[in-house]
Amino acid sequence: MTDPILQVENLKTYFYVQDGIIKAVDGISFSLAPGEVLGLVGESGSGKSMTCRSIMRVVPLPGRIVEGHIYYRGQDIMTWPESQMPSFRGSEISMILQEPMTALNPVLTVGEQIVETILQHENVSRGEAQVRAGELMQLVGIPSSERRLQEYPHQFSGGMRQRAMIAIALSCRPQVLLADEPTTALDVTIQDQIIRLVQGLQEELGMSVIWVTHDMGVVAQLCRRVAVMYAGRIVELAKVIELFENSRHPYTHGLMESIPTSVSREGRLVPIPGQPPNLLNLAPGCPFEPRCRYSVEECRTVDIPLRPVSREHFSACIRFEEIWH
Amino acid sequence: MNAQETSFQDNGQPLVQIRDLSKTFVLGASIIKRVLGRKPEYLRAVHKVNLDIYRSEALGLVGESGCGKTTLGRCLLRLYEPDEGQVLFDGQNFLAVEGAALRHMRSKVQVIFQDPYSSLNPRQKVNQALGEACLVHGICTPKEVQERVGYLLNTVGLGPDVSDRYPHELSGGQRQRIALARALAVEPEFIVADEPVSALDVSIQAQVVNLLMELQEQLNLTMLFITHDLRLVHYVSHRVAVMYLGSIVELGQSEGLFNNPLHPYSRALLAALPKIDPRDRAKVAAIQGEPPSPINIPTGCSFHPRCPIAVDQCHVDDPQLRQVGDGRLVACHLIHWGSL
Numbered sequence: 015m016t017d018p019i020l021q022v023e024n025l026k027t028y029f030y031v032q033d034g035i036i037k038a039v040d041g042i043s044f045s046l047a048p049g050e051v052l053g054l055v056g057e058s059g060s061g062k063s064m065t066c067r068s069i070m071r072v073v074p075l076p077g078r079i080v081e082g083h084i085y086y087r088g089q090d091i092m093t094w095p096e097s098q099m100p101s102f103r104g105s106e107i108s109m110i111l112q113e114p115m116t117a118l119n120p121v122l123t124v125g126e127q128i129v130e131t132i133l134q135h136e137n138v139s140r141g142e143a144q145v146r147a148g149e150l151m152q153l154v155g156i157p158s159s160e161r162r163l164q165e166y167p168h169q170f171s172g173g174m175r176q177r178a179m180i181a182i183a184l185s186c187r188p189q190v191l192l193a194d195e196p197t198t199a200l201d202v203t204i205q206d207q208i209i210r211l212v213q214g215l216q217e218e219l220g221m222s223v224i225w226v227t228h229d230m231g232v233v234a235q236l237c238r239r240v241a242v243m244y245a246g247r248i249v250e251l252a253k254v255i256e257l258f259e260n261s262r263h264p265y266t267h268g269l270m271e272s273i274p275t276s277v278s279r280e281g282r283l284v285p286i287p288g289q290p291p292n293l294l295n296l297a298p299g300c301p302f303e304p305r306c307r308y309s310v311e312e313c314r315t316v317d318i319p320l321r322p323v324s325r326e327h328f329s330a331c332i333r334f335e336e337i338w339h
Numbered sequence: 340m341n342a343q344e345t346s347f348q349d350n351g352q353p354l355v356q357i358r359d360l361s362k363t364f365v366l367g368a369s370i371i372k373r374v375l376g377r378k379p380e381y382l383r384a385v386h387k388v389n390l391d392i393y394r395s396e397a398l399g400l401v402g403e404s405g406c407g408k409t410t411l412g413r414c415l416l417r418l419y420e421p422d423e424g425q426v427l428f429d430g431q432n433f434l435a436v437e438g439a440a441l442r443h444m445r446s447k448v449q450v451i452f453q454d455p456y457s458s459l460n461p462r463q464k465v466n467q468a469l470g471e472a473c474l475v476h477g478i479c480t481p482k483e484v485q486e487r488v489g490y491l492l493n494t495v496g497l498g499p500d501v502s503d504r505y506p507h508e509l510s511g512g513q514r515q516r517i518a519l520a521r522a523l524a525v526e527p528e529f530i531v532a533d534e535p536v537s538a539l540d541v542s543i544q545a546q547v548v549n550l551l552m553e554l555q556e557q558l559n560l561t562m563l564f565i566t567h568d569l570r571l572v573h574y575v576s577h578r579v580a581v582m583y584l585g586s587i588v589e590l591g592q593s594e595g596l597f598n599n600p601l602h603p604y605s606r607a608l609l610a611a612l613p614k615i616d617p618r619d620r621a622k623v624a625a626i627q628g629e630p631p632s633p634i635n636i637p638t639g640c641s642f643h644p645r646c647p648i649a650v651d652q653c654h655v656d657d658p659q660l661r662q663v664g665d666g667r668l669v670a671c672h673l674i675h676w677g678s679l
Contacts, residue, residue, distance in 0.1 A: 202608060206612075234614060234620075235621070258616070272541050279397075285544075285546040286546075
């Protein structure tokens, strides 16, 4: 196997608030191979966005990365001084966000924002950067790109804004793209277009992608491997077909059963009982235990690490061998 | 499914009859703009919609953002006054009643909004919010209020302990249950549920939507379920109406419509839904382009600029919603001619 382009080891990102510690990301490890699309799935508050922000080292206060290593091409970026980060962000690893309206600058034209990004990272003239901006707009499928470069974000539709955002993210040819729910705010036909766009670009440019989402359909369509997150931890990690057909964690099963996959009124959904845990001062043991139909005494007391099910499949369920044998 | 269809239509006259309902918003009519001689723009949100909703039926209304589904729902509640058309509720024109009669009718027609953070009064405790509704509509006497609140909370699966809390002390799922209890407090016959679970996480969504369906059956409620979520609308609805740029383009039994969509827009919409099967992957997008602005609606069939099979007539003639067999209604020239 080739060396991973990105490797995260025992990452812990905690928020220190008045009432205690919120363990937003609590000791997760995974790797990303060159040219791979990895899905990061989970519900709100499961720590998927904070994982991305930690990789970029842009965790908002009062949060900070308290432990762990993030290796990019074998180098631990956690040891780098902050002064080295701006040239790293954007040109090596880039990020697209859910709400492009808040991520784009409303008082600059879209063209200026792309040109600015290119000039920031590369030693080219303004003229060259402008030509590149036009090419990028075409690459991401924005029609009449010359005119649209002169327009402001508010003149773009939601789908076009997300395309512009992708153009900015790709402007310096990053090796890794972190996509933090980029299609959640979009309509289904536009989401479909954006997914196919990123799919095509990823194959064409050979990028690695981490795609954060709560939509199992998007995962099924796009990802090679999937990490399922719950309460700041990865509870299951597997290749996509293995995860969909042979899951070994009760939470993943619960998620699948909660989605109406062409179910009509005749067949009822099976919801996961209870609510996601409060991450403030979380009790020891498996965080899913209070909602789990298979829980036993041991689940409440022992911290359960990810264990291998097979060579590329890992589960954090203490009972996966006996439940699914 | 055919048995079910007849059962609802056998309930006699539809509970809600929408006739040629239209709503256009005027934009940019501010004094300054008028002084500057700018003409106001017109946003056509709902255009000549006809729809019957039968007793005890859950009718799904699905479409992308800006298609007018929320405006249509709000016109039924008279939160917007429609420009044209009629809404008959139990045979009576809901748009014509005023005063005490309107208040009485409003207790029969209730609503659940998407965001329970903004639809519940943050300064009212749960028991106040629920109790007030009962008292205003004379459902119970002040003495009976506590008992009634307890009953309502129990109905939506919450314990009596939440009655003393403020909305901010509740989770999203609990808040949406309170919004549901609030709607049920006045014993309505018809509920407009506008994206009731879209703000909730997947695992909580399933809990709330199951509750909504159970109560709808138990209490014999008629429901208009508005959502952009195709999987959810399939699951919840007996019949489904697909909306595009202010018009209904297809209407039919949920099962039939999802298995065999006829209108080119319904087909595109369903094809764009990411399939929950990693072995079945598409390479190209199901449909190109974006919906046009409702301020500049295309002539003829409003879907023709994005339609893969449009012919000349589609550019000029607006197709009507017509029956094409098996209770399915479609607004498409090519289907009416039998060329598809």
